[in-house]
Amino acid sequence: MNIIVCMKQVPDTAARIKIKSDGKGIETSGLSYVVNPYDEYAVEEALRLKEKVGGEVVVISLGPDRTTEAIRTCLAMGADRGIHLKDPAFEEADPFVTAQLLARVISGMEYDLILCGKQAVDDNACFVGPALAEYLGIPQATVITKLALAEDAKSVTVEREVEGGREVLHLPLPALVTAQKGLNEPRYASLPGIMKAKKKEIKAVDAAALGVSADALKQKVETVTLSPAPERTAGKIVPGEPAQAVKELVRLLKEEAKAL
Amino acid sequence: MSGVMVIAEVKEGRVKKSSFEVTAAARGLCDQSGAEVGVALAGNEIEGLAEAFGTYGADKVYLVQDSELERYSTDGFTEALAKLIEEKAPDAVLAANSILARDLLPRLAARLGSGLMTDCIEIAVEDGHLTGFCPVYGGKARAKCRCIGEKPHFATIRPNVIAAEASDPPRKAAVETVAPALEAVRTKVLDEIREMGGKVELTEASVIVSGGRGVKKAENFKILEELAAVLGAAVGASRVAVDSGWRPHTDQVGQTGKVVNPKLYIACGISGSVQHLAGMGTSRTIVAINNDPEAPIFEKADYGIVGDLFTVVPLLTEELKKALDN
Numbered sequence: 390m391n392i393i394v395c396m397k398q399v400p401d402t403a404a405r406i407k408i409k410s411d412g413k414g415i416e417t418s419g420l421s422y423v424v425n426p427y428d429e430y431a432v433e434e435a436l437r438l439k440e441k442v443g444g445e446v447v448v449i450s451l452g453p454d455r456t457t458e459a460i461r462t463c464l465a466m467g468a469d470r471g472i473h474l475k476d477p478a479f480e481e482a483d484p485f486v487t488a489q490l491l492a493r494v495i496s497g498m499e500y501d502l503i504l505c506g507k508q509a510v511d512d513n514a515c516f517v518g519p520a521l522a523e524y525l526g527i528p529q530a531t532v533i534t535k536l537a538l539a540e541d542a543k544s545v546t547v548e549r550e551v552e553g554g555r556e557v558l559h560l561p562l563p564a565l566v567t568a569q570k571g572l573n574e575p576r577y578a579s580l581p582g583i584m585k586a587k588k589k590e591i592k593a594v595d596a597a598a599l600g601v602s603a604d605a606l607k608q609k610v611e612t613v614t615l616s617p618a619p620e621r622t623a624g625k626i627v628p629g630e631p632a633q634a635v636k637e638l639v640r641l642l643k644e645e646a647k648a649l
Numbered sequence: 650m651s652g653v654m655v656i657a658e659v660k661e662g663r664v665k666k667s668s669f670e671v672t673a674a675a676r677g678l679c680d681q682s683g684a685e686v687g688v689a690l691a692g693n694e695i696e697g698l699a700e701a702f703g704t705y706g707a708d709k710v711y712l713v714q715d716s717e718l719e720r721y722s723t724d725g726f727t728e729a730l731a732k733l734i735e736e737k738a739p740d741a742v743l744a745a746n747s748i749l750a751r752d753l754l755p756r757l758a759a760r761l762g763s764g765l766m767t768d769c770i771e772i773a774v775e776d777g778h779l780t781g782f783c784p785v786y787g788g789k790a791r792a793k794c795r796c797i798g799e800k801p802h803f804a805t806i807r808p809n810v811i812a813a814e815a816s817d818p819p820r821k822a823a824v825e826t827v828a829p830a831l832e833a834v835r836t837k838v839l840d841e842i843r844e845m846g847g848k849v850e851l852t853e854a855s856v857i858v859s860g861g862r863g864v865k866k867a868e869n870f871k872i873l874e875e876l877a878a879v880l881g882a883a884v885g886a887s888r889v890a891v892d893s894g895w896r897p898h899t900d901q902v903g904q905t906g907k908v909v910n911p912k913l914y915i916a917c918g919i920s921g922s923v924q925h926l927a928g929m930g931t932s933r934t935i936v937a938i939n940n941d942p943e944a945p946i947f948e949k950a951d952y953g954i955v956g957d958l959f960t961v962v963p964l965l966t967e968e969l970k971k972a973l974d975n
Contacts, residue, residue: 402904402924406789415786426905485764485798508751510904512785512792514767515751519723520759528835529723531752534898546839550899551721552660552748552850557840570905571898609764609798616791618784621930624951626942634954635964638936639972641952648913648934649972 390444390542392435393503394468395491395521396428398452398459399511412614424459427506430568433575434536435504436467442542444501445469449494451479451487457591464586465578471591478596478606484516485609491517492524493599502545503565507532522565530558532569652685653678654739654801656730656757657702658749659690664698667745667853669705669813671806675743676706676816678774687711687737688822691729693719699824706816711737712826721749722834727756729829734761739801741779743772746805747852758803766794766804768908770931772811779804787904787927807931808853809910844899851900854883856913859902859929860895861887863918863939863958867895872959873917876966879973885909885929887919903928917958921946938962 400406400415401423407416424432435446448463450456451474460471474490482490495503503525505518515531522529534555535548544561550569560566578586596606627634627641642648653675657668668688675686688702691713699710711733717725734742734757742757744750746768758765769781770791778795779802785792796802851857858877860870870884877884886896888903902909904927914932919925921937921944929935930949937950938958947953954961 400786402787402927403922406786408790415790483764485759488759510787513783514755514765516755516758516765516767519752519755523727523756523759529752529756530836532748548842550748551841553848554844555842556838557842559837559839561835569898570901607798609796610766610794611797613780613793613795615785616793618788618791618930621935621949623948624935624953626947626953626955631954631956631960631964634956635961635968638952638954638965639968642913642934642936643972646913646934646951649969 390438390442390502391498391500392438392444392446393495393498393500394428394431394435394446394448394463395503395505395517396432396448396450396459396463397425397506397509398422398450398456399425399509402426402510408615408617412616413612414615422455422459424462425506425509427508427510427568427570429575430570430572431504431506432463432466432468433573434568436576437573438502438538442538447472447498449474449491451482451490453480460591461586462578464589465583466576467582470589473591473593475593476595481608482606483608483610484512484514485520486606488517488520488524489605490599490601491521493601494594495521495525501542501562503563505565505567507567507569518565518567525565527563527565528560529565530560531567533566534569534571536566536572652687652737652739653741653743654687654689654734654737655707656742656744656750656753657688657690658745658747659692659695659698664701665745665747665853666813667747667808669701670808670811671743671745672702672705672707673813673816674772674806674811678741678772681774684740685709687739689713689730689733691718691726699822703820703822704815705813706820707822708820710822710824712824713829714826715829715831717831717834720838722836723752723756724834724836725831726753727760728831731757731760732829733827734801741800741802741804744805746807750805754803754805761801763798763801763803764796766796768807769804770807770810772804772806778802784931787924788908788930789923789927807908807910809855809912844897849881849883851883851885851902851907851909854909855911856880856882857885857902857909857911858882858915858917859885859887859919860890860917861919862889864890864895870895872962872966876915876962876969879966879969887925916946916950917962919946920944921949
């Protein structure tokens with residue numbers, strides 16, 4: 390089975406974010422990066438499938454040089470090889486352009502299943518997965534929490550989150566799914582895994598290799614400015630014995646906050 | 650703006666409140682230019698749902714009806730709505746940021762060659778561009794974004810940020826029924842598992858009672874549920890509570906869970922990590938109940954009670970019962 394995982398490297402969720410003086414991006418020096426948490430579920434699920442039925446897991450990521458580390462992490466978990474979409478011309482790639490570039494590289498590959506995270510935790514766009522499925526003309530299932538491959542390996546049955554519950558959905562392959570928390574518990578890279586990963590291939594692919602024109606790299610959504618979220622400041626600690634404090638809290642919620 | 654189309658959503662036979670919020674937002678965008686607000690409602694036998702949109706400022710309601718649209722599918726809804734959007738050529742397409750919208754809007758935008766601004770907490774038109782404020786980096790920053798490609802421009806709006814206010818004067822929306830000729834839907838729903846019949850969805854809830862490490866075990870969430878029942882609130886959980894198996898992952902609030910935006914958020918036994926704050930930092934009023942006076946949640950909460958939640962929460966339930974009865 391040929392499995393592709395699309396992965397994004399993102400700032401560590403615990404990292405402090407500092408905005409650059411031009412107000413358009415973040416300070417990246419000293420920032421630590423990780424594999425997008427939802428993409429980890431995607432990698433783990435791909436590896437479990439491969440362990441069951443055999444095949445190859447290819448991890449594709451678009452980003453600057455540092456992205457190699459995140460691809461290497463996935464290879465250390467057990468993925469077979471990586472493709473790194475890397476070009477100065479990709480630096481301004483928004484989710485739309487990213488989906489286009491991924492579609493271009495993937496359409497030249499053999500694949501049965503594509504896995505993505507349900508969203509990247511940096512831009513929260515939730516765009517690339519469904520857009521990529523659209524460009525490849527394949528069915529999709531987003532926010533999945535379970536995946537089972539049919540015996541003939543021609544379809545998958547997934548469980549996905551819907552409002553108020555879950556639905557069980559059947560998709561013919563090839564298909565694209567996006568991973569939600571609950572799908573699995575991602576493994577840590579083992580020491581032998583890390584050693585092996587050093588020898589695995591990461592192929593760099595640039596704009597020329599993809600044959601993309603400048604037009605195809607035009608953003609559809611631009612960031613005009615980036616600003617820190619307004620800081621919430623500490624309010625009041627309501628003093629007193631519990632019974633007394635609760636009475637006062639209810640009064641404050643009603644009269645001051647008008648929250649009731 | 651030559652027109653805005655709202656993609657509305659039906660849940661259990663009723664239009665979702667957040668769809669009315671987006672209709673009101675669209676009305677706001679169009680009031681500057683007098684452009685038309687259209688609402689697209691896809692489903693089957695949904696005639697009775699059209700009328701209410703006029704109240705919130707819709708000029709037109711398109712009922713996109715087909716037996717294939719009885720339940721949501723990416724293929725069916727994308728095809729039906731893409732055709733409608735192409736025909737009506739609005740400048741902007743808006744929807745509430747829901748699980749369904751996050752499945753549908755990217756696919757729809759991609760099909761029509763557009764980008765998408767996701768989860769906007771403010772929306773405007775500036776120099777002819779649809780412009781939105783989107784929380785990014787787990788709510789630590791806000792991006793002012795704008796769509797620059799060809800129209801229509803797409804955006805989803807976070808529930809509870811725009812009031813679903815009746816437009817003044819109220820309008821009577823003209824209803825147009827559309828019968829799309831659909832190709833086969835490739836996916837098939839085999840089963841549906843209802844987990845919270847009748848309960849309030851976290852992302853749309855206006856009041857949330859949430860529990861964390863301090864709740865200590867699954868059974869103890871009962872006292873939070875009792876408080877929630879009095880307030881008509883949804884119950885949420887921190888990552889610790891979910892990872893400990895006390896609550897399903899669908900209840901998790903935070904950077905790797907749900908982003909919520911209620912009027913009132915009551916955090917019980919939650920320390921308040923940056924990742925948790927990423928999920929609830931835009932709540933209008935935050936109350937924290939925690940026995941650790943040093944818990945970071947108190948630095949973000951509007952009101953705090955330092956105390957044992959097992960004492961404080963039941964007292965609060967009783968006190969609110971009295972207060973809300975009056």
